[in-house]
Amino acid sequence: MTNVIEIDRVTKRYGSFTAVDEATLRVPKGCVFALLGENGAGKTTLVRMLLGLLTPDGGAVSVLGRDSTRHGEEIRRQVGYVPERPTLYEWMTAAEIGWFTAGFYPDGYEQHYRNLLDRFRVPPGRKISKMSKGMRAKVALSLAMAHRPPLLVLDEPTSGLDTLVRREFLESMVDLAAEGHTVLLSSHLIGEVERVADQVAIVREGRVLAVDPLDRLKLGAYEITATMQGAASAPPPTPGTLLESSRRGKQWRLLVRDVDDEAAIDRLAELDSVAVVDRRTPGLEEIFVAYMKQSGPLRQAAEHRAPLEQV
The missing domain is CATH 3.30.70 (Alpha-Beta Plaits)
Structure with a gap:
């Protein structure tokens, strides 16, 4: 499989409003690929179609060799996903939510999750309700990475985070790509895209205007x-x-x-x-x-x- 994601002339409408307009792009294996566009450009709609959470009105979407419309559940099992506002069980501690989530994944998930908590300096015994926004974001990223997904999807993951937490997120993306994983980053922050992305798609009003390696x-x-x-x-x-x-x-x-x-x-x-x-x-x-x-x-x-x- 050369391309982890293949999007062919995909369109999504909400009534008379076209959120994604015949978008086409390819995301190769082992890179950090950035969807760069202003808020409201259609990036989140595109991400939700990739994960099988929305059905396109036209075109085709393939993720990890599977049609996202027919195999959304299988895709979501394999992909790590961090939305802009992750939903976490407030009454749990960081360790408890990892134990709970491990029930949905093969053996080894919980141990790797705890290793990630240690790497990100998250206290495992602290309740999520008592955590800062940055620490919650680290928990969400650890949960998404703990099953070593071949594809990690990050939708505006650093929005509102302080500089140090944002730096840790960006370093994690580069490390994953170096290990052969693929990262899809949706962002409107040009600086962070320029720092970590191998390839960039510029999106405006639902249309993909350019797709290129960053250096080119x-x-x-x-x-x-x-x-x-x-x-x-x-x-x-x-x-x-x-x-x-x-x-x-x-x-x-x-x-x-x-x-x-x-x-x-x-x-x-x-x-x-x-x-x-x-x-x-x-x-x-x-x-x-x-x-x-x-x-x-x-x-x-x-x-x-x-x-x-x-x-």
Whole structure:
């Protein structure tokens, strides 16, 4: 099995509202794969369809080689899942909830769970009702990881957590991927995605606008500043895919990606209409913002060029 998750033209509607709109992507084994989008982009709906908790209105979803619509229960047994607001039995201690959950899994679960509690410095005898939000999150993550799942799904897991707890979550994701497991991270926090993700899908209004390895997404992107000879009403032709353009006086600022030949940018200065060309490599945040601001023909062009089938 090359891909742990396969999503083909999946759509989910709630009445007249389309939460997920013909999304397509592949998640390979042994990586940290991030769904990056603003709140309300459709990420949680997509996650719930992966787990068989929602039925898509169109398209197909496969997780660990099984159709999520028909085999949701089997998938949920194998997958570790941490939602944004995990529900835990408040009256139990950390040790008791591990003992209780172990009844649903093979031998070895409880011991591994206790090892994780020790790693995350969670007191096993403390009641969950007496725990901080960060400590509860560590309990939820330990419960999800204790059966050594081939796929760990995290839906906004670090929302509202302090810096140290967030760091521990991120380190756990990297460690799991290094051991050959796969992590699907749904997040709107660009910094944490940039820190741990191997591959990124940018999602807006239910649509997958781009899917790429993180290094390719960033290294193939450039911010071009073209100073024109006169007040040009249109920007110069650019290599790659144009994500965003803006003008201030004689200068055009252009954000492009999928540029295979850097020299093509320098050659813009040879145009009669161009006086000076500068370029720099933008960060993930600038690329993400450019996708979020797209509309009309520009957005359609980006969607057409997005390499959905390469992951």
